[in-house]
Amino acid sequence: MTSAAPTTSSRDLPHPARADIRLEGVLHALSDPMRLGIVRELAADTGRELSCSQFALPVTKSTTTHHFRVLRESGVIRQIYRGTAKMNGLRRDDLDALFPGLLDSLLAAADRQATRLGVPG
Amino acid sequence: MTSAAPTTSSRDLPHPARADIRLEGVLHALSDPMRLGIVRELAADTGRELSCSQFALPVTKSTTTHHFRVLRESGVIRQIYRGTAKMNGLRRDDLDALFPGLLDSLLAAADRQATRLGVPG
Numbered sequence: 190m191t192s193a194a195p196t197t198s199s200r201d202l203p204h205p206a207r208a209d210i211r212l213e214g215v216l217h218a219l220s221d222p223m224r225l226g227i228v229r230e231l232a233a234d235t236g237r238e239l240s241c242s243q244f245a246l247p248v249t250k251s252t253t254t255h256h257f258r259v260l261r262e263s264g265v266i267r268q269i270y271r272g273t274a275k276m277n278g279l280r281r282d283d284l285d286a287l288f289p290g291l292l293d294s295l296l297a298a299a300d301r302q303a304t305r306l307g308v309p310g
Numbered sequence: 311m312t313s314a315a316p317t318t319s320s321r322d323l324p325h326p327a328r329a330d331i332r333l334e335g336v337l338h339a340l341s342d343p344m345r346l347g348i349v350r351e352l353a354a355d356t357g358r359e360l361s362c363s364q365f366a367l368p369v370t371k372s373t374t375t376h377h378f379r380v381l382r383e384s385g386v387i388r389q390i391y392r393g394t395a396k397m398n399g400l401r402r403d404d405l406d407a408l409f410p411g412l413l414d415s416l417l418a419a420a421d422r423q424a425t426r427l428g429v430p431g
Binding site for chain 2: 219221222
C-alpha cells in the first residue's frame with residue numbers, strides 16, 4: 190500500500206457515460222447564460238481544468254454549485270476532486286464523438302452573439 | 311376596399327424580431343424532445359408550413375400549444391393564422407443570419423442521435 194490517496198475516491202461525482210449523454214440534456218445545460226459562459230471559459234482554456242472558485246460568478250456558492258452540477262449531469266463537463274478543490278474540464282472528446290462539429294458551432298454562435306450584443310466574450 | 315381579409319390581423323401572434331433572438335432561448339426551445347422533433351419535421355419539409363394538427367404528438371392539445379408557443383417566442387418558428395389553422399414555419403433565414411451553421415449542426419446532431427438510439431428520425 191502507498192500512502193498517497195487515489196485521485197478517485199468515494200467522493201467521486203456521478204457522470205453519465207458517453208452513450209448516455211443526450212442532445213436535449215446538453216442543450217438544456219447550455220440554455221442558461223451563466224452555464225454557457227462557464228463552458229465558453231473552459232473551451233477557451235483548451236484542455237485545462239479550472240476550479241469552481243476560478244469562475245467569478247455573481248451568484249451564491251450554492252447557485253454556482255447547481256450550475257456546475259447541471260453541466261456535469263448532462264455530460265458537458267467532468268468534475269474531479271483534487272484535494273479540496275473541485276476541478277472542471279470540458280468533455281470535448283465525448284461531445285465531438287457523439288455530435289461532430291456541434292460544440293464548435295455552439296461556441297461560435299455564443300462568440301458571435303457576445304460580439305453583437307457588446308458583452309465581454 | 312377588397313372583401314378579402316388581410317393575412318395578418320389582430321390575431322397576429324407576437325414574434326421576437328431577429329435582433330431579439332437569443333442563443334440561450336433557442337437552445338432552451340430545442341432542449342425538449344418533443345420540440346426538437348417538431349423542428350426536425352419542419353426542417354425536413356424545406357420551406358413548407360405545417361399546421362399544428364399535422365404533428366401527431368402524444369400529448370394534450372394544450373401541451374401541444376405550449377410547445378409551439380415556446381418555439382415561437384424563442385424565435386425558432388413563425389406561426390401565422392391562415393383561416394382557423396395556425397401554420398408553422400422554421401425561421402431558418404433569421405437563425406442562419408444570426409448563428410451561421412448552428413441550425414444545421416443541431417439538426418445533424420439530432421439525426422445522429424436518432425440513428426444511434428434507433429428511434430424514428
